[in-house]
Amino acid sequence: xxxxxxxxxxxxxxxxxxxxxxxxxxxxxxxxxxxxxxxxxxxxxxxxxxxxxxxxxxxxxxxxxxxxxxxxxxxxxxxxxxxxxxxxxxxxxxxxxxxxxxxxxxxxxxxxxxxxxxxxxxxxxxxxxxxxxxxxxxxxxxxxxxxxxxxxxxxxxxxxxxxxxxxxxxxxxxxxxxxxxxxxxxxxxxxxxxxxxxx
Amino acid sequence: xxxxxxxxxxxxxxxxxxxxxxxxxxxxxxxxxxxxxxxxxxxxxxxxxxxxxxxxxxxxxxxxxxxxxxxxxxxxxxxxxxxxxxxxxxxxxxxxxxxxxxxxxxxxxxxxxxxxxxxxxxxxxxxxxxxxxxxxxxxxxxxxxxxxxxxxxxxxxxxxxxxxxxxxxxxxxxxxxxxxxxxxxxxxxxxxxxxxxxx
DNA sequence: TACAGTAGTGAACATTCGTTCAGTCGTGGA
DNA sequence: TCCACGACTGAACGAATGTTCACTACTGTA
Numbered sequence: 348x349x350x351x352x353x354x355x356x357x358x359x360x361x362x363x364x365x366x367x368x369x370x371x372x373x374x375x376x377x378x379x380x381x382x383x384x385x386x387x388x389x390x391x392x393x394x395x396x397x398x399x400x401x402x403x404x405x406x407x408x409x410x411x412x413x414x415x416x417x418x419x420x421x422x423x424x425x426x427x428x429x430x431x432x433x434x435x436x437x438x439x440x441x442x443x444x445x446x447x448x449x450x451x452x453x454x455x456x457x458x459x460x461x462x463x464x465x466x467x468x469x470x471x472x473x474x475x476x477x478x479x480x481x482x483x484x485x486x487x488x489x490x491x492x493x494x495x496x497x498x499x500x501x502x503x504x505x506x507x508x509x510x511x512x513x514x515x516x517x518x519x520x521x522x523x524x525x526x527x528x529x530x531x532x533x534x535x536x537x538x539x540x541x542x543x544x545x546x
Numbered sequence: 547x548x549x550x551x552x553x554x555x556x557x558x559x560x561x562x563x564x565x566x567x568x569x570x571x572x573x574x575x576x577x578x579x580x581x582x583x584x585x586x587x588x589x590x591x592x593x594x595x596x597x598x599x600x601x602x603x604x605x606x607x608x609x610x611x612x613x614x615x616x617x618x619x620x621x622x623x624x625x626x627x628x629x630x631x632x633x634x635x636x637x638x639x640x641x642x643x644x645x646x647x648x649x650x651x652x653x654x655x656x657x658x659x660x661x662x663x664x665x666x667x668x669x670x671x672x673x674x675x676x677x678x679x680x681x682x683x684x685x686x687x688x689x690x691x692x693x694x695x696x697x698x699x700x701x702x703x704x705x706x707x708x709x710x711x712x713x714x715x716x717x718x719x720x721x722x723x724x725x726x727x728x729x730x731x732x733x734x735x736x737x738x739x740x741x742x743x744x745x
Numbered sequence: 746t747a748c749a750g751t752a753g754t755g756a757a758c759a760t761t762c763g764t765t766c767a768g769t770c771g772t773g774g775a
Numbered sequence: 776t777c778c779a780c781g782a783c784t785g786a787a788c789g790a791a792t793g794t795t796c797a798c799t800a801c802t803g804t805a
Contacts, residue, residue: 352752352802361655368654370606371613372571375792378609390753392793407569410577411793414570420647425660425680425700445659445677447647447740460645472671472741478649492743541646542671542739544691551782574762589783591763610763 359383359394360403364419373404373413421446451539457483459535461494461501468492468503471518473540479503480539485532489513492537497527501534558582558593559602563618572603572612619645650738656682658734660693660700667691667702670717672739678702679738684731688712691736696724700733 362382366374374382379391395413398404402418424445452458463477471492473479479494487493489508494501495515504515504525515525561581565573573581578590594612597603601617651657662676670691672678678693686692688707693700694714703714703724714724 355752364654366608368648368652370608370611371648372606372611374608377791377793385753387754387756388793389755389795392795393752407571409565409569409573412569412571422647422651422654422657422659424677425658447650447659448645450677451646451740451742469671472668472673474671538743540739540741540743541649542741543650544737544739546652546737554782576761576763584783586784586786587763588765588785591765592782 356394356397356401360398363398367415367419373415417446418444420448451480451541453538454482458538459483460541461503463503467517467519467522468505469519471505473503473518474542476542478541479537480541481535482538483535487533487536494534494537496532496534497525503537506533555593555596555600559597562597562602566614566618572614646740650679650740652737653681656734657737658682659740660702660734662702666716666718666721667704668718670704672702672717673741675741677740678736679740680734681737682734686732686735693733693736695731695733696726702736705732 363373363379366382376388376391376395379394380386380388383391383394385391385394395404399406399413399416403416404413404419405416406412407414421444424443426443459481460478461481463473463475463479466475469475473492479492481494487506489506491506492503493506493515494503495506496502497515502515502525504517507514507516507524509524509526512526513531515527515531517524562572562578565577565581575587575590575594578593579585579587582590582593584590584593594603598605598612598615602615603612603618604615605611606613658680660678660680662672662678663674665674668674672691678691680693686705688705690705691702692705692714693702694705695701696714701714701724703716706713706715706723708723708725711725712730714726714730716723
């Protein structure tokens with residue numbers, strides 16, 4: 348072959364990502380060789396050296412096994428200005444890269460994913476089956492979407508102010524505004540949303 | 547030891563989770579034995595049999611390596627003074643980079659994130675500023691949400707069938723149905739959606 | 746045209762891996 | 776008290792693992 352060839356490695360990286368998505372582990376050198384069509388494990392070893400130098404893989408702190416690096420989970424982010432043309436890129440030549448988890452989760456230790464049930468927020472584009480990203484806090488402001496605890500149940504509503512008191516406002520005309528007597532317990536504030544469409 | 551001892555296995559599972567959180571991989575039998583204080587690998591093997599029967603681990607589809615099972619990421623959430631009626635929530639444990647990503651992305655090498663502009667799909671709960679997960683493919687079915695290329699621009703619409711021809715249907719009454727003359731170029735199919743609220 | 750740098754080859758090596766199996770130990774039920 | 780069962784031991788085995796090294800093939804540059 349030849350001098351450094353980013354395209355080829357980008358293709359290899361793609362296959363490793365696909366393998367990882369399916370098997371949730373990084374294959375052995377032997378299997379990498381099979382995947383890529385190498386005839387020797389040494390080639391796989393060198394490939395991993397290159398990819399780890401680029402930040403896609405790391406060594407496990409415990410033993411010397413491979414684990415995914417941060418960039419391993421980056422996805423290409425289409426620039427709307429960009430025309431068709433496959434975004435196969437290893438170095439983000441122009442297309443940006445996007446980390447889903449980093450985008451959604453700022454404080455992992457205080458973040459909880461909560462599945463949405465019901466359609467009381469459907470007019471706000473929050474559907475049954477969606478998963479909302481919730482940061483656990485009691486400090487919420489009017490206008491926030493919050494997960495509150497009402498009658499021992501979790502409820503997702505907009506926190507609103509009515510006559511100086513907090514109320515829970517659904518985004519669906521078929522549902523009534525909840526005016527809690529006594530104290531309103533806030534579980535957390537919605538900071539994101541994830542939806543998966545059927546495959 | 548004695549007959550089945552759930553407590554002991556719960557403790558073992560805890561250590562395996564800790565190891566996984568740190569190393570992002572399931573240790574070998576040898577290392578499991580060290581972790582748990584076993585003197586033989588066979589004990590580790592049997593432990594994994596028990597835990598996999600309980601749904602905490604699975605075998606990788608490819609080879610016979612262990613991967614985390616469904617219940618592996620499940621959290622007791624007993625520590626947060628939870629009450630009855632708690633929704634089943636997924637707590638993103640420390641630096642769990644790949645939870646959301648794994649949920650949304652099945653074929654990394656063919657997956658692109660595309661920012662949404664405009665409100666032509668607002669009645670389907672897709673807002674301006676959302677980011678959709680798109681799998682690049684030309685094979686789309688009627689009913690899919692697709693990113694198509696119309697007049698050199700990306701457009702997100704529902705692919706629909708009208709009189710035997712494909713059309714692009716917005717989900718907003720203010721927008722017209724797009725009936726492409728000639729060929730309709732599909733960029734990809736929407737398989738997921740990500741939204742972030744103010745921060 | 747010659748050279749340097751890079752990707753991949755092919756074989757060797759010690760190490761670690763998972764599996765198997767006979768056997769030990771302790772507890773709960775009969 | 777006895778016994779069955781499940782957790783764990785300890786050693787053996789072949790298969791798979793990562794590493795090393797000399798080597799070939801190719802490309803871009805001087």
